[in-house]
Amino acid sequence: MGNAAAELRPRPTFELEAAELQLHGGPVAGVDEAGRGPLAGPVVAAAVILDPERIPDGINDSKVLDEEAREFLYVRIRATAIIGVGIADVKRIDELNILHATMWAMAQAVAQLPQTPKLVAIDGNRAPQLDCPSRTLVKGDARCLSIAAASIIAKVTRDRLMVQLAASHPGYGFERHKGYGTAEHxxxxxxxxxxxxxxxxxxxxxxxxxxITEDEEVV
Structure with missing residues (x-):
């Protein structure tokens, strides 16, 4: 299901969530995003609360999973976990800038959860403003199982949106590069x-x- 890199890297664990549940009770949500770097399309964030009794096998950082593995786990996570998704469209990205649009999408993803987490674990070193405690984890998608699950939900959701764009805008190859700045794009x-x-x-x-010209900076 995965590739060789996924087998060699340390796998994310449920340790942070288990400790938090034991100390404070209540759900822990993992949050991650997909699509900060592309030249086209939205940025998508997901918030995932895993059920400790029904965690699907094979969850890992979406970047080290192949498409087949991501799609398989996406279905399994959707069937067993509580999920919220936030999508910042291109208009919002251009108005706010990509960082603030990403923070907005993360906050929306948490807001879409049907229950308020006791803690939100966020991939990276920046957290959006939330109505509940949060903790940032650099490379969290490789360390924290809930963040890894969120990375899968965000990635698959965004990829599917880009495939839809490919159908309405043929010739750009969105279905292949997903909006990233490849030579084809x-x-x-x-x-x-x-x-x-x-x-x-x-x-x-x-x-x-x-x-702008090549020697000008974007303001």
């Missing part, structure tokens, strides 16, 4: 131009639109 932008789904606050898109 840059070539498509040169041939076909910039769509409404491209992030105009990103330097590569501004260059394509002629809004």
């Amino acid at each position: 840059h070539g498509a932008i040169k041939r076909l131009g910039v769509t409404v789904h491209h992030r105009r606050s990103f330097r590569a898109v501004q260059l394509a639109l002629g809004l």
Whole structure:
């Protein structure tokens, strides 16, 4: 189901969640995002509360799982866990900037949970403003099982959205590169131009639109 890299790396554990449950009770939610780096499409965040009695086998950082494994685990996690999803569209990304749009999507994901967590464990070193305690974990998707589960939900959700965009915008290859700045994507932008789904606050898109030159900085 996974690839060789997934087998070699240390796997995330449920230790943080178990300790928090023992000390304070109540649910622990893991939060992660997908899509901060692409030139097109939304940024998606997910919040996941795993059921300690029904944790699917094989959960890992989405980056070390292949597409088949992610899709399989996505279904298993959806069937056994409590999930919230937040999606910041391109308009919000361009208005707020990608960092603040990501924080907004994370807060939305937590707000979509049907119960308030006692603790939210967030991948990275920045946390959004929440109505409950939070803790940031650098490389949390490789350390914390709930964050790893959230990374899978966010990644699969976003990938599916990009496949839908590919159907309405043929020729860009969204179904393959998912909006990231690959050679194929840059070539498509040169041939076909910039769509409404491209992030105009990103330097590569501004260059394509002629809004800046190579030696100018994006403000």
